[in-house]
Amino acid sequence: DPKIIQKPKYLVAVTGSEKILICEQYLGHNAMYWYRQSAKKPLEFMFSYSYQKLMDNQTASSRFQPQSSKKNHLDLQITALKPDDSATYFCASSQEGANYAEQFFGPGTRLTVL
């Protein structure tokens, strides 16, 4: 059974629209993250949450807003979409406080903005 679920798997949007990427983890972890990977670029850390509180934000744009309605959910709302937002977005989770704090990754949502 998948431990980290991301929905949808693929997403196509038009410039200027708004989309929400869904992430749920069933690992019992207390920390969740969002990463983005654009073409020819490394995986780039965006946000980290711990116990549903924002811990770190490395995203310059306020168009990206994480939303945590439940302990095991961390959705990502993206407004005023631009073609440059096209990327695969990965959700991850970890158990902070444990040794190593290994991060487990979801399968990703591939977003294409036309």
Add this chain to the structure above:
Amino acid sequence: GDSVTQTEGQVTVSESKSLIINCTYSATSIAYPNLFWYVRYPGEGLQLLLKVITAGQKGSSRGFEATYNKETTSFHLQKASVQESDSAVYYCAHRNNYAQGLTFGLGTRVSVFP
């Protein structure tokens, strides 16, 4: 900012030959570095291969080894004898602060042919 540099592009190697993927990192703080190798096999998600958190420590998994060298800030991945099943994309990653995300390299695609 933090960065990770690893062997670029694609590496092609014959089965049973040795493999080394270079990785060096640069960090604003090296107080508590965590170093990781992640792997993405064809059709699968990103998963942890091995990890170390102490200078001089060696991590190992599935025949792969990597030693954290604090002096050279390196964490090269090696395997003495590769198999076709090792064909994958390998990512070096670094994390140096609590509750922050990982900094990834670009990834190295390894193709093992019989």
